[in-house]
């Protein structure tokens with residue numbers, strides 16, 4: 001039992017592979033958390049979840065790159081947010097804002113997503129590239145249930161702050177070859193770790209330049225187990241339990 005906590009199953013690039021992805025996930029008891037970038041992909045995720053049974057959990061939201069043209073109303077126009085398993089992918093990214101006006105708009109849309117997650121007490125999948133400080137400052141003003149900083153690439157100090165707040169941090173295929181990501185993963189307590197692919201992103205030669213698939217997850221778990229000097233099975237089981245906690249599918253007693 002493995003989990004891909006962040007995959008864009010509704011991305012057109014995965015369309016031709018979707019059948020195979022779902023078959024493989026079902027056969028190997030994987031949970032796939034399908035994140036969205038806009039209203040349309042959010043709605044597609046709900047349709048996928050309905051078809052795939054327990055294998056897929058549908059998240060919906062407006063990604064920073066869609067924030068200039070969409071907002072929470074765009075989402076509500078096509079679906080009932082209370083039907084979503086979580087809110088994501090949402091966040092901030094200075095690279096997608098050509099000026100301060102656009103960045104301000106990103107912040108407004110991000111906050112509307114956080115309000116939704118707070119009101120519905122849904123888990124969040126957060127994009128924080130080149131904006132980690134702003135993301136951390138914004139998150140601290142809301143009463144949020146479960147927060148995942150996906151593909152975290154901030155500083156060790158920012159990581160420490162996020163872990164102390166009880167946020168989850170997800171690691172993907174780059175953990176297998178990137179020394180920087182390995183250092184971050186080693187500084188992350190195992191109980192805060194989730195695994196992801198961010199498919200259809202591709203991860204270079206180490207993964208034959210192919211779109212990332214949930215079948216890559218065991219390699220990520222293996223690398224994490226080596227870094228943390230845990231048995232593969234122990235690491236796998238900790239990450240799977242973390243995922244259930246993140247989704248509030250099972251409330252494990254804390255602090256035991």
Ligand SMILES: [Zn+2]
Nearest residue numbers: 006035089198
């Ligand atoms: Zn993503």
